Amino acid sequence: MIEGDVGKLVGKQIIVFDIDGTLINVSKRLHASMRDIGLDPYKSIHKVSSNLRRRFWKIFLSKKYIDLDEPINETIEYVRKLYSDNYGIILITGRPERLKKETKEQLRKFNIPYHILIMRNDGDMRSDKVYKLEAISKLIEEYELNIVEYHDDDLEVLTSVRSRYPYIKAIYHGRRTEDILRGFTPL
Secondary structure, three states: OEEOOHHHHOOOEEEEEEOEOOOEEOHHHHHHHHHHOOOOOOOOHHHOOHHHHHHHHHHHOOOOOHHHOEEOHHHHHHHHHHHHOOOEEEEEEEEEHHHHHHHHHHHHHOOOOOOEEEEEOOOOOOOHHHHHHHHHHHHHHOOOOEEEEEEEOOHHHHHHHHHHOOOOEEEEOOOOHHHHHOOOEEO
16 A cells, blocks of 8 residues: 655655665564564574464564564665655555554654655565565556665565666665675665
8 A cells, every 4th residue: 555645756766665674674573473483583484384484474564573673774874865865765565554553653763754655455465576566566657656776675576676677776685695796786
């Protein structure tokens, strides 16, 4: 769901930022959610049963441990600079709508300015690369926004955006050298 006045961004250069892992460090919430279901917090959630994965996501995408999240100051400073330089700032997240209040509170608490917030509809179980690409496509094709950069910590999302819109600069917020060597620009 898109929240904000998209019309005010027409004609501006737009920068899009993912929230979790890009602007906000969720590692403590992730570890607490995994411990909550009895898993080693350093084990990949993708290598456990589908039942445990569902339990994990139910906890992780709830209010329970959201207060453990911390700001990623380097990226937030960049957002503030862009905002003050009159770029349009759009935040997109895989968090469900039911976390809108908590998400907006975090954005205020960490002083993250933005024009538009896009959150996943409750019950939308599509992958981030499908959901986020659809949202970006809608902004470009329906609202005719000029997106010039997209920031995310998920290479699949960046790859899908860059494949469809090669003119958008894809900025990777992960830390793996091999990903950077594949052509993703680290911040």
